[in-house]
Amino acid sequence: MTETYSQFVSWFRSAAPYIHVHRGKTFVVQIDDSLVYSEIFTDLVHDLALLNSLGIQLVLVYGARHSIEAWLKENDQESTYHDDVRLTDADTMELVKTAAGKLRVEIESKLSMGLGNTPMSNAELRVSSGNYVMAKPAGIIDGVDYQFTGEIRSIDVNAIRSNLDSDEIVLIPPLGYSITGEVFNLSASSLAAQMAIELKADKLIYLIDDEGLHDAEGNVISQLIQTEAEALLQQGSIEESLYLKVAIHACKNGVPRVQLIDRQASGAILQELFTLDGAGTMITASSYDVIRQADGSDIAGILELIEPMEKQGVLVERSREKLELEIGHFTLMQRDNVIIGCAALYPFSEENAAELACFVIHPEYHKQGMGEQLFAMMETIARKNGLKKLFVLTTQAEHWFLERGFSECSLDDLPVEKQDLYNYQRKSRVLTRTID
Ligand SMILES: CC(C)(COP(=O)(O)OP(=O)(O)OC[C@H]1O[C@@H](n2cnc3c(N)ncnc32)[C@H](O)[C@@H]1OP(=O)(O)O)[C@@H](O)C(=O)NCCC(=O)NCCS
Structure with missing residues (x-):
């Protein structure tokens, strides 16, 4: 056996326990639009196809932040935030709808690839998307009208589950519909967390712009218990507080593991799931092994x-x-x-x-x-x-x-x-x- 071949065989064997452990589990993965439009997205799609074929149920929540910001810049407009939440006026809402629709088509087309000689050959992935998320206006807070910025009202867990049980990948845009027929802009990271909570997902994965969370010396923190994460947040010693906040919220509400993984690193999601050392930062509810x-x-x-x-x-x-x-x-x-x-x-x-x-x-x-x-x-x-x-x-x-x-x-x-x-x-x- 050549050395490369024997390395492959031993790698494959070492991955086997994780393949067993993950089969049938539900993972919610949040991605950003900048990732969707980057070259590396094709690699991620191949990895998602592989996870799907290994019996992992996948919900993909995508954000449209970069598309919105680029458009506002082009039109000499500033993003308006209050308490870290974007205020969405009627014009911006139109843009959010366009950006979300375009992203959906882009993601679906990539997930439909089936070229021979690629990992997608014969994959035949089925994707479903729909009005699974209902929202209500965030309202007027401290005198500030959030307009079309919404809050999640409910998630149609049964519909999503039935799609997942049919081996479909469920695609969730950062939008919520209201019973009055309006559409609201939602934060993709909060939506992913709520989705993981309500689906009782086994893992919530954020693909972020960094290798993970860093300690004071700049080293990547590989594991954190929720209480440790809360202490770090209070000390303000972590820059990536947005993800930390949603991760803590998810952990507190029953999601056992939240993983922050570098979206630039090709294969990082596979490394996380199928190797002992994993990748990025893992935040766990109360315990970790x-x-x-x-x-x-x-x-x-x-x-x-x-x-x-x-x-x-x-x-x-x-x-x-x-x-x-x-x-x-x-x-x-x-x-x-x-x-x-x-x-x-x-x-x-x-x-x-x-x-x-x-x-x-x-x-x-x-x-x-x-x-x-x-x-x-x-x-x-x-x-x-x-x-x-x-x-x-x-x-x-x-x-x-x-x-x-x-x-x-x-x-x-x-x-x-x-x-x-x-x-x-x-x-x-x-x-x-x-x-x-
Ligand atoms: C053997 C032992 C370590 C397995 O631990 P575990 O964490 O339950 O194992 P896993 O979860 O990885 O594997 C579970 C599978 O192994 C099977 N299994 C568990 N213990 C088994 C045993 N003693 N004999 C045969 N199969 C066994 C389970 O039925 C299950 O298979 P299934 O999913 O097809 O039903 C555990 O049973 C143990 O501690 N036994 C007592 C100590 C012992 O006998 N040690 C060996 C001598 S040093």
Whole structure:
């Protein structure tokens, strides 16, 4: 196998857990008009087609801000804002309608591409759009008349759901209709957040003009819990406060994850969804999962996790002293500072192999793909350490490992050192898998 080919195969395998996890999930993605009219938009459309074909339900909310601003500038007019909200007069509203219509056609035409030799070949994406959003005038606030700037009144969740269930991508313009027959201009970022809340979306993705949010030193912040995000907003230490505000609102109202991703980076959305490290900044409702190397301070948490399994005979007993000595071999999965999973790699350097041991996910978190993610991490660590083979001894999870590429082997296949320690009373099955 050539190196490029083997890199591809290992990348594809490492993406597999995420493919399982995302299937059937609903993502709301907000894009801006400047992105739609840029060269990179074709790449994004290819990525969206791929997500659709992997069974991810997509709602695409688009904004028309840049088109409106360019038009106002051309006509020597200034944008008028109050409290960061654009005031929309009748002329500007006409422009919003034109810009939104043009954008819709542009996006639909790109999503309809099916040229051979491109990722869109045979994609046959279906797109739906309609009067799903009802609005009312924002009204007169502090004596300022917002005119055609609207507020969301309701979202027709059932209609959108039924389109999503028919594998259609739902396209939402920054407009809302009123029962009096008028049209109102809506903020696309707030609309995307409300859409994600009402659809109970699994993820809300903003494609922004930056790599993500930055800390005081200018580094991209990869993860923030909602409460941390609120503290940053109050300190005023984050420039991109507009997105932070809508992200916090979404998190507070049940959206588990909001992601801010650089729209200029081709493939960033795939990187975010299908790699362990992700991309941009993730803001999570109350908790997020971390997979990390264990240290001495984790011993109590690990014992709490594994002792019930040891009592049931699922895992081999480990004393606190043994765990202290071996803590360097352990990797943890943590949510909200609680250890919910762990695994250890005991290398046999002569054989370029390792035993994967104490591989456990807390029963409350079973069947959510956690085991899969933890295993992907253990595989990555093994690969980074140049290991070629993994062994696992199991009494109750044989099929879990068989379904992830392990096969049964005999005791004689184990490194000799491990053969000597084999516990004949436990009668564990011995399984092995090569690392590419
Ligand atoms: C094995 C284990 C880590 C899987 O964790 P998990 O987070 O539930 O796994 P995932 O969510 O990634 O996978 C879920 C899938 O695996 C299946 N599965 C879960 N545990 C299984 C087991 N013990 N045997 C066979 N299949 C199992 C589930 O049915 C589900 O498949 P489905 O969606 O087709 O129904 C977990 O069951 C566990 O902690 N077991 C006890 C510890 C153990 O036996 N460790 C191995 C020896 S070190």
